[in-house]
Amino acid sequence: MLTKEEELRLYEYDGSVETGRPDCVVFPGNKSEVAEIARLVNRYAVPMVGRGAGTGLSGGALAREGGVQVVFSRMNRILAVDYENQRAVVEPGVVNLELSRAVARAGLQYAPDPSSQKSCTIGGNVSENAGGPHTLRYGVTTNHILGLEVVMPDGETYRIGGAAVDAPGYDLVGLFVGSEGTLGLVVEITAKLTRLPESVKTLLAVFETTDDATETVAALTARGITPAACEMMDGWTIRVVESWIHAGLPTDAGAILLIEVDGPKEAAEEQAEAVVETCRAHKAREVRTAKDEREREALWKARKNAFGAVGRVAPDCYVQDGVIPRTRLPETLRRIAEIGKRHGFEVGNIFHAGDGNLHPMLCFDHREPGTFERAMAAASEIIALCVEMGGSITGEHGVGMEKDRLMPLLFSEADLELMKRVRGALNPAGLLNPGKLFPASKSCGEIRAPAMGRGPNELGEGVRGVTQR
């Protein structure tokens, strides 16, 4: 257990621009320890917030109101793999990519592949209902979770869902996935494994303008082509990424599409041909097919490391996450550029074009007075624009503490009240991840943790006792 200030300061950040410092950090080694911690936390009525690897982009894992941070990094075992029935039972701290790696020899994968997959944990993915480039074909996390074991705020452990698809009764798995740690702590996950496709083709289409690229995306949909992934990167981002990753991206292009098709060999080839044809018809300057696994990996590396690469441009980078109907991509991107210009930013765009999940990036240096505020203002306008276009305030990063105040853009007060009633039923004292998901209001209990960092007290002693055994 950690309680010293200098230790706690290492848990006040995640991958987002938010901060929130816990009063103590614990590392349970198994689910019964989690249950004991929950019982103690409940008795002393302090907040409790779960954390995987801390790669989230909306502050979901940050202890906004202090309290006990439960870090799952020690609970990282793959407990069982049932190859024949394509499912695995894992602890929440298992790293996403490690599960895929572990089952790859059997021709299987865990399909959701967020860009942070080499570090992020499946527990965190469940909380945030993480997506990724291949969401387009394979769906988001919730489509790959069969059952969960959860510790509720009272310290009791429950099983929800099961090992088979479509468990009878309420779809509590659906309720828990994406609940951002506000309903319970997930301590065991039964995940679906997906067969690796027989054949994968990765194409890179180069365009002079972003409009040509986005119109191609709309055209692909219109022709009924659903690639496994369809990612777009604009010219500004290409140049930033290429200068670091050297994947052979054309730095003079206006935009590129990274399109992947997969399936049985002939079907994939047929689809690839249709994609090439569509791209050419929409003024693609060039369409390249990755020759081998190496070229394919290089292209994906460029894509998955893009946000980090932008860190080289400016000290701060705010990655937004919004969704729009993909048919409105050209118009939306033009208006995002205008919003950026009005606030003095060049907005970089790299996103899951296939499902209209945008990630505009704003780069700035927070030491320059006023820039942080301008970036936030621009970001809010962009999100409002997404909603206006008929989309949503988040595609995959979650609401967390980043977008709680934006929820009313999508939901009426009554709609939100219904959600709060669900939370109230399962997390009655509001101890789990308080200050997240919903806009702050007076009805939210103001719970403050006793100052655990400043000297021993009973709760601290109790929690310490749990993890030392």
Added chain:
Amino acid sequence: MAVEAKGMMRAMAGEAERAEYGDFARCVHCGLCLNHCPTYRLWGREADSPRGRIRQMFLVDSGEMAMDSTFVTHIDRCLDCRACETACPSGVEYGKLVELARGRIEKEYRRKGMARLGRDLFYRRLLPYPKRMAALGGLMRLVQQSGLQKMARSAGLLKLMRVDKRADLLPEIDRKFFSTETTRTFPARSARRARVAFFAGCVARMTFSALSEATIRVLRANGCEVVVPEGQWCCGALEVHAGYRDVAREMARRNFDVFLADEAGFDAIVTNAAGCGSTMKEYGLLFATDPEEHKRAKRFEGMLKDVTEFLDELGLTAPMRHVQMRATYQDSCHLLHGQKVREAPRRLIRAVEGVELVEMELSDQCCGSAGVYNVTQTETAMALLKRKMECVNATAAQTILTANPGCLLQLRAGAELAGKGQEVLHVVELLDRAIGPERP
């Protein structure tokens, strides 16, 4: 320029060199490094992860956190393997940051009695002096050969002194040290294609003479004239990693004098130690404030090549025999992450007919050697070695190939303690075997 001026003022005031804000700000705390960090993989603690260490270094540098024993412990526990640099999409120069932080710790933090005395003795009074190191080597050989070590072990004395594991990891001292007392020139065995200087190292001269000789044979067989210039000594890597930057600078200057003075000029300075090479390719960082010395450092950097990198670029021309072997390659961290050389050693291995190269899982993860880490943080080093050997064993390879003396030692211990008695060779030793004995 402003940066340089600030650095110069600090240097003049005798203050430790510091990283700049921009060096830290590149980290966008995305966390993509975490799972690539050996110590994070072991313990799952942010404080022992690259992201957490960067945050701690930043807080200490900006005066928000004290440079206390907690901070020093986490920085000490870092292997400086730099796997995080390879993983980092933002290009954070983690190695530079941690080395600067260690420099500050050495200047501003008072370690406990024995640790301080021991470190000062080794880094200031022994390592910089060839004769003292040779004397120490002689003494160690005496202990190893006379059976004293065996006696001490069987009597449980080593265990009592809590050095039993460490003794396993210490190198065996050669009967005859590799000489650099006078300049030696070895002509190319075939038509001369290059003229290179061989960097012989410090400890390696006493423990890896056979490897040095093999390196020279392989270079000569591939058309290189090899010069071993006299007066050369340690590269300064161990000193940089430990924070003794002033000592490292002295070592670097000596190497500039030795290697840059040759009138005919070398096509390259070649080393077979990835750890040394990595530091020598970054000599510029040690001389950031003096433009003249910086220029020399940069010239040196430009000439320095790892032997695998050099041979790969030159192209192998020596006839090689068939060598029947199932081998796996362990990336030396300072070759892969420090120098970004990944394919060259693999291409050289594949060039030998009969060698079946089986990649192990996580070959890019440190084996726990990390310079003197296996001696200073033995327990962690052994935990990492155990995991490494699990990956090695899974390949069923009989030979482990790598590219750095420290890794060779660690993996040899691993093969014995947790392996299946695999043979451990430097890539160059494999080539030497394939080329076969020199005909008179």
